Amino acid sequence: MTATTEPVRTLPVPDLSPAALAAVTAEVATYAAEHDRSGAVPLPGLEAVHRAGLLTATVGTAHGGPGLGPRDAARILTAVGQGDASVALIVANTLNAHAAQAERPHWPAEAYDDLLRRSLDGPAPVNAIRAEPELGAPARGGLPTTTARRTDDGWELSGHKAYATGGTALAYHVVWAVADEPDGDPERPRVGHVLVPADAEGITWIETWDHLGLRASNTHDVVYDRVRVPAASFVEIPRGADGVYRDPAAASGPGSLGHAALYVGVARAARAAFVDFASTRVPAALGRPIATTERIQAVAGEVDVLVVQAETLLHGALLRLEAGDTSIVPELSGIKVAIARSVVAAVQTAVAALGNPALSRHGSLERHLRDVLCVRVHPPQEDTALLAAGRRVLGV
Structure with missing residues (x-):
């Protein structure tokens, strides 16, 4: 290639x-x-x-x-x-x-x-389209049922994928599939990604995305019905030295922290919304903005500390990677979990302090709350990250 x-x-x-x-x-x-x-x-x-x-x-x-x-x-x-x-x-x-x-x-x-x-x-936009309705998240293990069948001049892709973020805005799909080849090993087929232009014939979108958060991400299902692509469009994911296929999405890296970074932005937006409301809300009984009260000032300080904590974890880890410190690589999953906990706590703290106004769709805080909760779904997810960290520190 x-x-x-x-x-x-x-x-x-x-x-x-x-x-x-x-x-x-x-x-x-x-x-x-x-x-x-x-x-x-x-x-x-x-x-x-x-x-x-x-x-x-x-x-x-x-x-x-x-x-x-x-x-x-x-x-x-x-x-x-x-x-x-x-x-x-x-x-x-x-x-x-x-x-x-x-x-x-x-x-x-x-x-x-x-x-x-x-x-x-x-x-x-480009997206790696990997999850399937039956399989779920590939980082949890298993192989796709989506297949790329070898033809005389290329590949024919067929399958049903879920959570294909980007929807019709995508320019290219990077589709996780198993190779179906005449001379392939049916017990241990090749696995890889098929590069598909979004305007190829045979692609159908199913509007399944009706989510609590990230509602405009268009993370719908997509069906590939004998979509034909050139021979070079199949990019194999090599198996390990032991012959076992391991999903690369299950491993942490700078890319997984990139997803965490966007939720740091959500927490920033929630902090700004909290400040705006506190600075302009003047209850009749108080006669001055609630931002002048110690209670709200303490809450603002708590929110700020949580946002700063998340940002420091994020950029501290990336700076170490940038400096060539590979010792941090096994810790990246745990760092992503810590960032997720911080940004969720920051938004929840702001919402809890303001009560009903924060939950109204007339403001933005309720949207930030719904969006920030989605940080938990990106791999590596908390349970697998904690398990890996525990085994690492225990040496088992």
């Missing part, structure tokens, strides 16, 4: 100054409530991220991109997540895909060049 080695185009270098990121946050936030209510694909938010050059920030320099690393990606995702968590989730998946290609080129040249061309024309 050949991969792009010479840039065929130049992609924009994004401005990551605090002011520029704040402007993106503000524009994305403009549409967040509307899309949360309708569940529509959040195209205006994606277009804002695209115009700022953020959607291709992790495209490698070898491919004409800026080649930004995990810490910059985390800053982007926190800023976008502060505006709209649904948009940020789609962006996170896209940045992860480009970062993986930059680190280890594996897309065929024609497909990746096509993706980059689409990225110049407008938002071109």
